[in-house]
Amino acid sequence: MGDSQGIRNGPNALALAAALIAAALIGTNAKAQGGSGYFRYADARLALKHAVAVSEEPTDRADERRTLVFLSAEPLDAAAIAAAFDAADAVRDQKPAGGYVRVCIAADGSECGLYYSPEGFNSGGYGELSLQRNEPAHIAGRWLLAKGDFLGTPYDYDLRFDTPIVPAPGSDLPAGGGAPGAAYNAWLDALAKGDVAALRRMGGEDARWRFPDDDPGTVKESLKSLRDGEPLRAQISRGRQHADQAVLWVEGVDRDDIRRRGRVLMRRSAAGWQHVESDLDSVDE
Structure with missing residues (x-):
């Protein structure tokens, strides 16, 4: 009995207690990872x-970067979402049961809106x-609304x-976007010239x-729609390539002298x- 008491009350007991506490904390933190809460819209x-x-x-502006958090009832493929040109499209393609909630957090830490599917809210x-x-590399928080109303429809959430x-x-592309960048500017040149x-x-x-051989009317409309909003020539600040897909960050002036800025998706075939x-x-000068 004496040896047993010594184990319970001595240094070994303190070490054992510390290990148990650490294990409990690890378990608590593991449970906290991910998402929880709810979103209610009317009866859903x-x-x-x-x-x-x-x-x-x-x-390419750092102050315009956003963090998108997607919450759901079932696991989502994070790698597919991160690789997608449009993250929301990748989530929709996965068709999570019951839908999902997207939380947008701006670079300064303020909220830039939320979206609830399947209601399209x-x-x-x-x-x-x-x-x-x-x-x-990490985001953690809570967005709470105890009572809301949208045109007579009640909603509330705890995200x-x-x-x-x-x-x-x-991986990063070289200055100018490398081969994908050159191909994009060649496409813009052909678009400006109408080189079908x-x-x-x-x-x-x-x-x-867009450019069928037997329908000149469709070709004309396609040229017009594609020219709207595309720069005549693009300055490519940077690019990133993953396998046969590349994203370019570009800026340039279109045919109406409006400056355009954003991203372009290129694919290798x-x-x-x-x-x-x-x-x-469009951006202000």
Whole structure:
């Protein structure tokens, strides 16, 4: 009995107690990781159990970067979301049961809105957002609204998240965007000149229906719609390539002398680098 008492009350007992406390804390922190809470809209209530966070860079300006947190009832593929040109599209493609909530957090730590699917409900400026961590690699916080009303429809939410920010995959491209950058500017040149044959080669899969051989009216409309909002020539500040996909951060002036800034998605095929999509906004000079 004496030896047993010594183990319970001596130095070994203190070490054992410390280990048990540490294990308990680790378990508590593990449970805190991810997402929890709920979102209620009318009679629909989504219980949240998981969270994924990614960084969104709509332009090359650091003050315009955002963190997007997606909360859901079931796990989401974080790697696919981080690799996507449009993170929300990647989440929708995964079709999480019951939908999802997207929380937007601006570079300065303020909220830049939330979105609730499947209702297609957007909101911002309501409730209270508090962040416990807001770091390049991790985000943790809570956004609470006890009572809200949208055109007579009640809603409320308690959104909690504590999760790493999954980085976009890939490696940096050389100055000017390398081969994808050169291909984008070549596509812009062909667009400005109305070189339909070149646009068919460099326009990816969409070129098949945008520039049909037997429909000059569709070709004319496609040229007009594509020219709207695209710069005549792009300054490419940087780029990132992942496998056969590249994202370019670009800026330039369009045919209406409006400065455009944003991102461009390029994809490599057997025919070379092809333009897929542009996400450009007008900016003040």
